[in-house]
Amino acid sequence: MNTAINISSGPHVRDRWTTPYIMGIVFMSLMPATIVGVVVHGLHAFLIIVASIVAAVGTEFLFDTLCHKGKSYKDGSAAVTGLLLALSLSPDTPLYGPIIGSVFAILVVKCCFGGLGKNFLNPALAGRCFLLISFSNSMTVFKVDMVSSPTPMAELLAGRAVNVTSMFLGTSNAVIGSSIAALLLGGLILWAFDIIHGEICFSVLGGFTLFIALFGGQGFDPVFLAANICGGGVVMGAFFMATDYVTSPVSKLGQLIYGLIIGVLGGLFRVFGSSADSFSYSILMGNLFTPLIDMYILPKPFAYRKKAIAIQRGETARKPLSQRIPKSIIVIALITLLAGFALGGVYKMTEDTIKEQKERAAWQSYQAVVPTAESFRAVQAPDIYGQIYGSGFGRVMINEAVIGMDANGKTVGYAISATSSEGYDGNITVSVGISTDGSVNRISFTELHETPGKGMLAADASFVDQFSNRSVKSFKLLTGSAQETANGIECISGATVTSKAIVNAVNAALDFFQNAKGVQ
Amino acid sequence: METTFRGGVHPKGHKELSRQVPLQRYDARGEIVLPLGQGIGKPAKPTVKKDDEVLVGQIIAEADGFISSNVASSCSGKVKAIEKRRTISGASLDCIVIENDGLYTKVEGIGVREDVNLLSNDQIIARVKNAGIIGLGGAGFPTHVKLAPKDPSSIRYIIANGAECEPYITCNDQLMRTEAEGILEGLEIILKLFPNAQGVVAIENNKPEAIAAMKEAAEKRHVANRIIILPLKTKYPQGGERSLIQVVAGVDFPVSKLPADVGCIVDNVGTIYAVGRAVVYNEPLYTHVLTITGDAVERPSNFIVRNGTMVSELVEACGGIKDGVTLKKVLAGGPMMGFAMSSLSVPVVKTTNAVTLLTQDEVEASEAQMTNCLHCGRCTTVCPQGLLPQLMADAVHVGDLERYENKLYGLECISCGSCTYVCPAKRPLTQIFKHTKAEIMALKRAKAGGNK
Numbered sequence: 001m002n003t004a005i006n007i008s009s010g011p012h013v014r015d016r017w018t019t020p021y022i023m024g025i026v027f028m029s030l031m032p033a034t035i036v037g038v039v040v041h042g043l044h045a046f047l048i049i050v051a052s053i054v055a056a057v058g059t060e061f062l063f064d065t066l067c068h069k070g071k072s073y074k075d076g077s078a079a080v081t082g083l084l085l086a087l088s089l090s091p092d093t094p095l096y097g098p099i100i101g102s103v104f105a106i107l108v109v110k111c112c113f114g115g116l117g118k119n120f121l122n123p124a125l126a127g128r129c130f131l132l133i134s135f136s137n138s139m140t141v142f143k144v145d146m147v148s149s150p151t152p153m154a155e156l157l158a159g160r161a162v163n164v165t166s167m168f169l170g171t172s173n174a175v176i177g178s179s180i181a182a183l184l185l186g187g188l189i190l191w192a193f194d195i196i197h198g199e200i201c202f203s204v205l206g207g208f209t210l211f212i213a214l215f216g217g218q219g220f221d222p223v224f225l226a227a228n229i230c231g232g233g234v235v236m237g238a239f240f241m242a243t244d245y246v247t248s249p250v251s252k253l254g255q256l257i258y259g260l261i262i263g264v265l266g267g268l269f270r271v272f273g274s275s276a277d278s279f280s281y282s283i284l285m286g287n288l289f290t291p292l293i294d295m296y297i298l299p300k301p302f303a304y305r306k307k308a309i310a311i312q313r314g315e316t317a318r319k320p321l322s323q324r325i326p327k328s329i330i331v332i333a334l335i336t337l338l339a340g341f342a343l344g345g346v347y348k349m350t351e352d353t354i355k356e357q358k359e360r361a362a363w364q365s366y367q368a369v370v371p372t373a374e375s376f377r378a379v380q381a382p383d384i385y386g387q388i389y390g391s392g393f394g395r396v397m398i399n400e401a402v403i404g405m406d407a408n409g410k411t412v413g414y415a416i417s418a419t420s421s422e423g424y425d426g427n428i429t430v431s432v433g434i435s436t437d438g439s440v441n442r443i444s445f446t447e448l449h450e451t452p453g454k455g456m457l458a459a460d461a462s463f464v465d466q467f468s469n470r471s472v473k474s475f476k477l478l479t480g481s482a483q484e485t486a487n488g489i490e491c492i493s494g495a496t497v498t499s500k501a502i503v504n505a506v507n508a509a510l511d512f513f514q515n516a517k518g519v520q
Numbered sequence: 521m522e523t524t525f526r527g528g529v530h531p532k533g534h535k536e537l538s539r540q541v542p543l544q545r546y547d548a549r550g551e552i553v554l555p556l557g558q559g560i561g562k563p564a565k566p567t568v569k570k571d572d573e574v575l576v577g578q579i580i581a582e583a584d585g586f587i588s589s590n591v592a593s594s595c596s597g598k599v600k601a602i603e604k605r606r607t608i609s610g611a612s613l614d615c616i617v618i619e620n621d622g623l624y625t626k627v628e629g630i631g632v633r634e635d636v637n638l639l640s641n642d643q644i645i646a647r648v649k650n651a652g653i654i655g656l657g658g659a660g661f662p663t664h665v666k667l668a669p670k671d672p673s674s675i676r677y678i679i680a681n682g683a684e685c686e687p688y689i690t691c692n693d694q695l696m697r698t699e700a701e702g703i704l705e706g707l708e709i710i711l712k713l714f715p716n717a718q719g720v721v722a723i724e725n726n727k728p729e730a731i732a733a734m735k736e737a738a739e740k741r742h743v744a745n746r747i748i749i750l751p752l753k754t755k756y757p758q759g760g761e762r763s764l765i766q767v768v769a770g771v772d773f774p775v776s777k778l779p780a781d782v783g784c785i786v787d788n789v790g791t792i793y794a795v796g797r798a799v800v801y802n803e804p805l806y807t808h809v810l811t812i813t814g815d816a817v818e819r820p821s822n823f824i825v826r827n828g829t830m831v832s833e834l835v836e837a838c839g840g841i842k843d844g845v846t847l848k849k850v851l852a853g854g855p856m857m858g859f860a861m862s863s864l865s866v867p868v869v870k871t872t873n874a875v876t877l878l879t880q881d882e883v884e885a886s887e888a889q890m891t892n893c894l895h896c897g898r899c900t901t902v903c904p905q906g907l908l909p910q911l912m913a914d915a916v917h918v919g920d921l922e923r924y925e926n927k928l929y930g931l932e933c934i935s936c937g938s939c940t941y942v943c944p945a946k947r948p949l950t951q952i953f954k955h956t957k958a959e960i961m962a963l964k965r966a967k968a969g970g971n972k
Contacts, residue, residue: 005847005848005849005850005860005861006848006860006883007861007862008860008884009859009948009950009951009954010851010855010856010857010860011856011857011940011950012849012858012860012882013531013532013687013855013882013941014882014886014940014941014946015941017898017944018889019894019944021944022896072891115892117891117893117894117895117945195896245894245895245896246894246895248895250895250900250908250910250911298911298927299908300929301774301905302526302772302905302906303772303774304929305772305906308772308773312772312781312782
């Protein structure tokens with residue numbers, strides 16, 4: 001009788017949680033951010049999301065089919081990856097962006113490392129960073145009313161005030177899934193369904209906030225801290241990216257350390273770096289620490305913990321506080337704090353030297369552009385220095401203006417230092433020498449890190465000399481087939497962005513000179 | 521809020537199937553098959569031979585060695601054979617087969633109440649040993665060995681385990697309701713052996729009737745100062761020895777130590793009841809309680825059953841398999857710690873506390889849902905031992921037994937099955953660990969043997 005009954009090893013029951021169930025909840029928890037993103041940014045954002053998900057699931061389906069790897073595309077993890085990637089892209093990304101990103105995320109980062117659970121980087125984030133690096137122009141386009149404009153994060157990095165409320169609600173000019181309110185709601189859903197437990201989220205946010213407060217330069221200013229937390233994908237990172245099961249450590253202590261690493265790195269990149277997308281990189285670096293943490297940070301079984309051993313021996317007296325808090329936590333906290341302070345301290349210590357160096361370089365360049373001067377006198381205009389200058393020059397700041405004098409104290413020329421932060425690869429600082437009659441003597445760079453062979457050609461005489469000894473109200477960049485004009489500057493071939501930034505900086509300096517004659 | 525241990529899971533209880541069905545005595549109609557080895561340790565040595573006449577309660581096999589226990593006949597009749605028979609675990613073991621005459625004539629003197637105050641501690645333990653009592657919770661460790669630790673004065677708690685955390689099983693619930701005084705009598709006898717010990721009856725709070733019955737009995741017997749009735753949160757594996765000690769004594773201890781090393785002795789309420797019967801009534805262990813349950817059974821029931829009764833006979837006594845359903849799986853015990861049976865034509869042994877007959881096989885269904893490990897950490901949260909099952913499985917996967925044993929303390933696994941139960945990727949974790957523990961122990965034995 002009963003020849004058909006099954007034999008198996010116990011336990012013989014399973015609870016209802018399955019992999020698709022978990023993925024379903026994660027997908028659901030991203031819905032608030034998705035809906036807000038589509039409502040705010042419109043149809044194109046919706047298309048990006050659809051393209052990304054379809055590409056992700058399709059890639060996994062093809063991989064499974066071609067490599068005979070079962071039916072893992074059905075478990076929902078590819079759809080979550082696609083959605084996460086789409087939400088971390090600009091709503092103005094061309095549609096090939098999410099498709100290439102999803103294919104890279106699924107094929108290279110996930111499938112090639114063994115599929116679900118085997119990847120060592122978060123696939124969505126890796127896909128995003130792949131896009132940022134490979135297509136940096138089209139990926140970082142953010143438009144408002146069809147005009148390119150900076151994101152709140154770029155504004156924040158440039159030192160300007162941002163609208164925290166619009167960042168919180170998600171109506172600012174940022175990625176599709178940038179509504180902090182919706183992301184927090186999603187995080188709450190994950191927590192309510194027991195998918196995430198807080199160790200990672202709060203250590204990421206805690207480490208980041210602490211670092212920004214200590215070294216951000218504005219102390220515990222709540223608006224500044226809120227702006228930093230609300231921007232640059234910190235919340236999405238803390239709740240949806242860093243908490244990815246596969247690429248985060250197992251133990252609670254390991255998770256705290258991992259979260260602190262991400263938070264502190266994120267703060268470090270935010271304060272001392274220039275990229276608005278630095279938080280993605282800090283999470284990926286945290287991912288890389290995970291195997292190391294899982295190798296060494298192993299909590300002991302209950303029976304081997306210090307307290308249990310003491311009780312086994314019959315000791316019940318409470319121990320002093322220092323012995324009750326696990327030593328490792330104190331050590332880790334101290335290391336984190338020391339590392340943070342050391343970095344901040346080194347920056348503070350070298351700040352003066354760096355400033356001195358910069359000043360010396362500036363004076364040398366003033367000398368170069370006003371060669372007849374023996375000494376220089378600074379022009380006082382504190383309201384203007386260090387601020388975005390005028391309009392029509394892009395993001396250009398006037399750093400300083402000086403008057404060059406000969407041995408007798410007679411004015412022989414002027415030098416103005418201007419910085420454009422719209423170079424292809426960061427800031428371009430140029431010193432513009434102007435003779436007493438208002439014509440440009442010549443220009444000289446004090447800061448230029450453009451692409452070798454392209455933007456770096458700006459330093460060549462063929463480009464620089466175009467500015468020399470010309471008397472114009474402003475210069476005009478000649479692009480494409482534009483005709484040579486009296487104030488024309490020929491563009492460096494293949495480096496329009498660099499050329500434009502330089503011309504803008506020089507024009508701002510000229511404008512400043514022409515308008516500021518009175519304050520001399 | 522009731523106290524509880526760390527970790528644990530909440531599998532569906534299914535106790536409503538049988539929890540209100542009163543215990544009924546079932547006397548086997550057919551032959552009685554008594555395996556010589558019923559619990560842990562060496563099988564007993566038969567003291568009867570083929571064609572001998574035996575009576576109920578007669579010792580027919582004697583303990584052979586320190587960890588071994590007597591076997592008593594549960595019926596009267598003639599020894600038909602001593603031969604290998606298939607047993608409940610699936611293995612063929614030496615069994616004494618008795619032709620049941622259906623009269624159940626007892627050995628003289630069994631079941632007559634005696635005054636236990638005159639018995640010395642050694643006499644009490646001798647009676648327990650003679651009765652062949654082993655742990656009825658499932659492990660089957662000889663009780664007379666457990667009750668004789670090196671230093672009886674160091675024992676602080678005698679824990680009567682009435683938690684019954686395993687899904688489906690309800691026989692101990694019913695035993696506590698109907699034989700509350702008998703259990704307390706057994707516990708009082710054990711407490712006599714341990715001057716410094718406190719008695720604790722631990723019951724999960726999903727058994728309010730049993731808790732009330734035990735409390736009432738404790739009042740009636742005026743033992744409230746020596747014995748406390750402790751309700752516990754309903755959570756698996758609350759009835760695990762280590763979980764109970766964690767709750768009652770607040771001690772976690774490694775598997776290399778015994779409960780007695782931390783001042784505790786844990787016995788199932790059924791075992792304690794058997795101790796009472798053995799000492800007060802001089803009655804060997806030949807009956808015990810058992811639940812026949814599951815969604816495939818017509819009338820799930822709780823029985824007082826004779827050792828050696830055929831499972832198939834008990835299932836018939838429950839009205840058999842429901843019409844129109846297919847039996848997919850049969851478990852000796854509950855679904856968490858129990859093991860799958862291949863046939864119903866096997867005898868129950870002392871440690872069989874339930875037979876669960878199911879129409880669905882969740883293991884089979886889960887195999888289709890298996891994915892790679894997500895590293896979600898649910899297994900880590902539920903492990904009552906505080907282990908890291910996912911990293912242990914990774915270590916086994918790459919063959920790093922050194923890391924498994926020394927860095928991850930993989931030998932501390934008690935095979936409770938909680939990790940496998942919660943795993944969303946449906947990985948067979950418990951099975952991996954059972955196998956790996958056996959492998960490591962075998963390697964150690966081989967190494968020790970090689971050094972001789």
